[in-house]
Structure formats: structure tokens, C-alpha cells
Amino acid sequence: MTQPIDLRALDLFAFCRAGGNAAGEVAARDLPRIIAETAAQAPVSAPDEVFGYVLTGFVEEDTSEPGTAPTQHLYIDLSVNGRVWLDCQRCLQVYTETIATDMCFEVVASEEDADAAPMDDDEIDVIVGSKRFDLLSLIEDEVLLALPVAPKHDVCPQVHESLVTGVDGQAEPEPEVLPEEEKRPSPFAALAGLKTKH
Ligand SMILES: [Zn+2]
Structure with missing residues (x-):
């Protein structure tokens, strides 16, 4: 079951503990760093491009320390799908780069906890949670990280x-x-x- 969430002020701790599920869309116009990466020759409708997101929160108990109370670890899964207008470096024409990301994050309480978190898992990033977490910025981060270093068509329509x-x-x-x-x-x-x- 999905629930409405405040994208700019989400209680991420409560969301994880409740096993929350949320899904929706954000427009490129609400992601200024994506607009900054958008090709100058992109159609005027480019800011209307939407990114779909799915957010799932969950808790895992760590019982690996015998004789101590299990510690709770909070996690979110975030997937983002959409497309960004970029300049092809090969033919210099605009094209749409498909974005499809899926990441798991451990949600910790503070920067100190983030620094102390073991770096033994490449699959999971650590983020500092908040009762007013800016999920919009995290979605924007994920799209930015998914952008290619050297944007190119798979096959250029014609060579410049x-x-x-x-x-x-x-x-x-x-x-x-x-x-x-x-x-x-x-x-x-x-x-x-x-x-x-x-
Ligand atoms: Zn091209």
C-alpha cells in the first residue's frame, strides 16, 4: 500500500519503522540541478519531463552480537525512472538519455554514525536521516549520478x-x-x- 509523503520534509525514520511504501512523480522543473544539465537545444517541454520514483522503507535487526540487545538498522530502497535531454558528444544533436536507478541506503541518525558505519557493502550507501528529510534532493542526486560522463546516442541518426x-x-x-x-x-x-x- 502506498501513502502520500511530503517530498521536501519526510520523517524518514518513521517511514522506515512503519515499513512505508510511496510512489509518485516529480517534474524536471523541480530539480534545478537536472535543468542545469539539460541540453540548451532541448524542446521547451523538457522541464515537464517527469521522473517516477518508488520508495520503500524497512528495518533489519542485527543480532550478530550475542548477549546484547539486537540493534535496529533502518533502510530505504529508492528507484527513479525517467529521461534527461542531453547533447550527444558525437553528432552534437540533442537526445534523451533514459534514467533507471535502483539504490538501497542505510539511514543513520547523524554524521557521526555515517562516519562510523562499516564500509563493507558496496551495494548500500549510507545517508543521514531526518524527521524533515529532503527526498527531492536525493531523487535529484540519483538522476545526476545516473547521467553518463560522455553522453552519446547509442546510434547517431546522422554524423555531424x-x-x-x-x-x-x-x-x-x-x-x-x-x-x-x-x-x-x-x-x-x-x-x-x-x-x-x-
Ligand atoms: Zn549522436
């Missing part, structure tokens, strides 16, 4: 003229390796494309 035509008109092979850290196409690449048009 600047990549197939050299300045002398001779065909050049498409560059195989683009700098990983370069998230956006260089403005000079776009200029080169204009110059090769005769």
Missing part, C-alpha cells in the same frame, strides 16, 4: 558534418575517443562545422 569532413573537404574518420571530462561539445567543434559548409 564537422566530424566527417575535414577543412580541405577530405573525409576523416570519426574520432573514436572523446575526452571523458568534456561534458558538452566544444563551441569550436560547432564553428568548424559552419566553416566546412561551402
